[in-house]
Amino acid sequence: MKILIVGASGLVGSHCYKFFTSKGFETLGTHVNFSTEYTIHFNPSESQFEINVCLSGFKPNVIVHCGALTNVDYCETNEEDSYISTVQSVINLVGYCKVNNCKLIYLSTDYVFDGQKGPYTEDADVNPINIYGKHKLIAEQHVSTLNNFIIARITNVYGEEARAKNxxxxxxxxxxxxxxxxxxxxxxxxATPVYAGDIAKMLFNLLVDNKNGIYHLSSTDYxxxxxxxxxxxxxxxxxxxxxxxxxxxxxxxxxxxxxLFGGMLSNKFIKEYPDFLFTSxxxxxxxxxxxxx
Ligand SMILES: NC(=O)c1ccc[n+]([C@@H]2O[C@H](COP(=O)([O-])OP(=O)(O)OC[C@H]3O[C@@H](n4cnc5c(N)ncnc54)[C@H](OP(=O)(O)O)[C@@H]3O)[C@@H](O)[C@H]2O)c1
CATH class of the missing domain: 3.90.25.10 (UDP-galactose 4-epimerase, domain 1)
Incomplete structure (x- = not known):
């Protein structure tokens, strides 16, 4: 299986890249501004044509999309930038996946909820209250038009990373x-803090078992x-x-x-993987x- 990890220079993407590679998958990681020794430059917000050209050599079977503009306050005051980075990138990758029969794993957030009644399960009603959350939800809606996708909602991620920003x-x-x-x-x-290394392992399980749909990936901390x-x-x-x-x-x-009352419950994941040991x-x-x- 060939896996493209978009945003592998970031916190979640770097853990996914390392874990998937350690499991023997053929992986290719990408960055936008922060180049690393294991990533190539790739901006999924560019035109569909550019995307197709960039991916025509590697031809991934799976794309794990960890790329995003994650500064929530910046997104609020720079709506267009936020839309291009979060929504347009997904529209382009969904377009590629449809034509090339590729699975898309999309990293989303508990900010799709309004924080009135968290922690949330997957079937809770969405109602984002800021631009970042609204754009992540629109992106999710595009992803869910695919036949083969996973939307993994996460929040408050921590772990080792090159820029130590978390x-x-x-x-x-x-x-x-x-x-x-x-x-x-x-x-x-x-919120429910979760370790980036656990996210990589959970996504690996979901991928090898060919799961589909929305999963909340959280630990037991609240x-x-x-x-x-x-x-x-x-x-x-x-x-x-x-x-x-x-x-x-x-x-x-x-x-x-x-x-305010954000965070998520990963009951669905725990039910399917009762032996999974979370890092606290x-x-x-x-x-x-x-x-x-
Ligand atoms: N960290 C959290 O607590 C958290 C919570 C909820 C949801 N999420 C979601 O999880 C995913 C990964 O988050 P993270 O914490 O790993 O973020 P991160 O460390 O900030 O990394 C973001 C990655 O996205 C890349 N990127 C920047 N602009 C982009 C663009 N316009 N298009 C595509 N990629 C772009 C960055 O590249 P360069 O750095 O090379 O420029 C970097 O590789 C994101 O979708 C985020 O919304 C994260």
């Missing part, structure tokens, strides 16, 4: 290097951003350089509205600390 990774770096930081974090935005930071900081009792305060989401005045935030932090010693 929240837990940044926090761990600040705490282990005693960098001075004052963080003001919402106490009322709940907490606010403030609680998450406090949990990480708790492992560094002597650290005084990182200060954490809590605020309401309203007082933070972020450009994009946030779903606690396990990830303790392993990280052991590696540093």
């Amino acid at each position: 929240f837990i990774e940044r926090l761990l770096i600040w705490l282990t290097t005693n960098e001075k930081k004052v963080l003001n974090l919402p106490y009322d935005q709940f 907490c606010t951003r403030f609680q998450l930071a406090a949990r990480v900081k708790g492992y560094f009792p002597n650290n005084e350089s990182v200060q954490i305060a809590s605020s309401s989401t309203h007082s933070l005045k972020q450009p994009a509205k946030r779903p 935030v606690d396990k990830y932090i303790s392993d990280y600390i052991k590696k540093c010693q």
Whole structure:
């Protein structure tokens, strides 16, 4: 099987690339701006013609689309950019998949929900409240016109990554290097943090078993951003350089509205894979600390 991983320079894509390659798949990873030794430049938002030309050499059977403009506040004020990156890229890849009989695995988000009643199962009603969520939902609708697809909704992803941009990774770096930081974090935005390595393994299972449809991929952690930071900081009792305060989401005045009771339940996945062992935030932090010693 030949797998194209779009956005392999990012957090989720890099884990997918490494895991799928380690399992013996023929993989090709792509980046847009952040080149790596294992990726080629590929922008899925370009014209359908360009896409077809770029993929004509590799001819993937499966495309895992992890590419997106993920800055939610930027998307809110740059709607056209967001549409091109998130929706147009999917329209192009769906077009390629239809003609070439290719499966599409699309990474989506709990931001397709309004955050009134989370954590959500796959059959919950969608109702996005910001541009990023609206565009991810439109993208999902295009993906679901295919016969062979998986929409994997994820949120609050953490894990090792080249740019160490995810929240837990940044926090761990600040705490282990005693960098001075004052963080003001919402106490009322709940989500389900999930390890990027687990996402890669879950997608691998779904792919080899030829599953179709929507899956929520989350772990068993459910907490606010403030609680998450406090949990990480708790492992560094002597650290005084990182200060954490809590605020309401309203007082933070972020450009994009946030779903407050977000997060997801992966009951469907657990039912189909009862033996799957999830990484918890606690396990990830303790392993990280052991590696540093
Ligand atoms: N991380 C999370 O907590 C989270 C939560 C919910 C959903 N998701 C979804 O999961 C997927 C992967 O997220 P991530 O955290 O791995 O993101 P990430 O680390 O920011 O990586 C995004 C990837 O997309 C590429 N990219 C940038 N602009 C693009 C464009 N216009 N078209 C195609 N690709 C583009 C980036 O390339 P360069 O860096 O090389 O420019 C990078 O490889 C995304 O679809 C995101 O919406 C993530």
